[in-house]
Amino acid sequence: SVELDVFVGNTTIMDKEVYQLWLNGYTVNDAVKVRIDGGIMEECEASVEVLLSDTMDQYRTFQMCERLLHHPTKLANQLLFQIPPDRQAMLIERYYAFDDAFAREVLGKKLSKGTKKDLDDVSAKTNITLKSCRRQFDNFKRVFKVVEELKGPLVENIRQHFLLPDQLARDYAAVVFFANNRFETGKKKLQYLTFQDFALCAGQLINNWTLGAVDNMMEDMDVDLDKEFLQDLKELKILITDKDLLDQHKSLVCTALRGKTNVFTEMEANFKNLSRGLVNIAAKLINAKDVRDFFIDLVEKFIEPCRSDRWTSIDVNLYLTHYTNSAHILDTFKHHSVWTRYMGVIKSCILRMYHE
DSSP states (O other): OOOOOOOOOSSOOOOHHHHHHHHTTOOHHHHHHHHHHTTHHHHHTOOHHHHHHHHHHHHHHHHHHHHHHTSGGGTTTOSSSOOOHHHHHHHHHHHHOOOHHHHHHHTTSOOSHHHHHTHHHHHHHHTOOHHHHHHHHHHHHHHHHHHTTOOSOHHHHHHHHHOOOHHHHHHHHHHHHHHHHTOOOOSGGGTTOOHHHHHHHHHHHHHHHBGGGTOTTSTTTTTSBOHHHHHHGGGGGHHHHSHHHHHHHHHHHHHHHTTSOTTHHHHHHHHHHHHHHHHHHHHHTTSHHHHHTHHHHHIIIIIHHHHHTTOOHHHHHHHHHHHHHHHTTOTTOOOHHHHHHHHHHHHHHHHHHOOO
8 A cells, every 4th residue: 555645735835945956056956965965864854755856846836936036026916826925025035136246247248148148158257057147147137128118216116126125126226227338347457346346336326427316207217327417527627627727626635635644745746647537537428438438447547546656545535535525615616516426426436446
């Protein structure tokens, strides 16, 4: 006679650890090995056959849930699986979670078939399974397509449509923003920067330089940079083309810095070059190519010269604070709001990007 144990219930059973193994792209057999190594056999007094059967069953459940996870708002209203709300939130958050190392590799690239073809290389470089790389890439693409044309704040739109926690929604906003503006992130000089370095800069740009920073119901408000603002940045050139203004600015900044730093001599000697660098970046941002090179320009025109003169992060902060504030004291300088809006972002980005 054959004995059968039958269990009937209405709540879908989902093991968090098995779910993570599925998300990480493990095969059923590899997942079973990981579970055995984790000591589950002793814990549950189960045989290998039962463990294999349980793992396969859970993998099937996850695969059936996957199409719902592509549209998280549908998960709560479907009747096929009885999943408690807290478990739904866990499923969604983990499904959309991504590896920073993976995001760093595709950041700023077009979310297209061409990029998807290169995921074998990304997988080899990051040591993340190809299956997991594909899921993460498809998630980026899906979020991008949904929020690309929506009005309203980008982070909020991502949060509402994909039911993601705040920090994860912000990270996705950075991915969308970089993909839309095609910022160059792959050059050798930028390799030291992490995904989180770029994500913080993206947050600053979204909150201050997009149309949404001015009017929160504009079309594509947080995805595109504010063209009018970029046009206005050309006015800042007066700070370097007017010799009197340049000299006055230098004098004010150096007076404020004297005696406060060990690299004062270098700051004074380099003032005009650094100022030209920062103002020229501003004046060129109306061109799409120069927007793409924004981070390279910050490194080449400001960060590298300061590094070679051995400035500390404290020195950089001190310099940029006085450099920004002193411009407001200049009598003939009239573009205060544009200057504040520009330099606030520049200062935040440089301080995040400056590794001594």
